[in-house]
Amino acid sequence: MTSDTPAGRRFRVFNRRRSAPSRARRRLGAAARMLAALALAGGVYTAFAPGAFAEDTRQLSxxxxxxxxxxxxxxxxxxxxxxxxxxxxxxxxxxxxxxxxxxxxxxxxxxxxxxxxxxxxxxxxxxxxxxxxxxxxxxxxxGGPQLPGGPLTVDLKDNPEALAAGGALFRLNCTSCHGFGGGGGALSSGKFAPGLHDATEEEIYAAMLTGPQNMPVFGDNELTPDEKREIITYIKLQLQQEKDPGGLFNLGRYGPVTEGLAIFIVGITILVFAALWIAGKS
Structure with a gap:
């Protein structure tokens, strides 16, 4: 019946036609089992995954x-x-x-x-x-950094050296951007360090703690909370009370740059007029 005769060919065609539905059923069954496995895996993951699809149930104050x-x-x-x-x-x-x-x-x-x-x-x-x-x-x-409770400045009655210590820390860590007088200064790419004349204690402490804009973060491992309070004390008592450190005139409170430029311009002008006067007299 399987020889290459008309009857054998008809038998093979019949067997192929009969086996075609069975292969289709097997494929459909495999696909159904695969979908069921995927659905089961998805259900287990949704039920036990740590909050991947679960509603946020955290209680807020x-x-x-x-x-x-x-x-x-x-x-x-x-x-x-x-x-x-x-x-x-x-x-x-x-x-x-x-x-x-x-x-x-x-x-x-x-x-x-x-x-x-x-x-x-x-x-x-x-x-x-x-x-x-x-x-x-x-x-x-x-989570993240928080402002501490209590005063953010130092009482000089309890620690009279805090003002000098805060000035030393300010000059070491802050003047490169904010200037010796706390007037601020220009940075790169259109950015700038703001002036500190109107900054509150909370703003200064938060800025040191979080590093906004281009400012570096001064964590407690770099500046302790007491050192931050000393810096704030210096800013509040020295820079915000028109006590320009090392400067006779208030020239923008930018420190030695503006003062040196002013002295240079005024000095050159005086020397020019003095030379003209001497030349005229001679």
């Missing part, structure tokens, strides 16, 4: 809930629904802490009106209570 409401209406477009950041708009806020939020929002640098080389200080969009609420929400969301 009342202050953080108020901050979240403010965040959802004013910050979400740039920083994302869960503060994870948006490419080309705003960075992630996970881990920045409440100190960073209180500095950026409290000084009006955030929210930004437009993308610039540097966020400039302006009138804050939120009051102090709302700023604290925003900071508390970001703190509970991802």
């Amino acid at each position: 009342a202050s953080a809930q108020e901050g979240k409401a403010l965040f959802d209406t004013s910050c979400i477009s740039c920083h994302g629904r869960n503060a994870e950041g948006v490419v080309g708009r705003g960075p992630s806020l996970i881990g920045v802490g409440s100190a960073s939020v209180e500095f950026q929002v409290g000084t009006g640098r955030m929210p930004m009106a437009r993308q610039e080389a540097q966020a400039e200080q302006k009138q804050p969009a939120f009051d102090k209570a709302q700023t604290k609420q925003l900071g508390q929400y970001i703190q509970e969301l991802g």
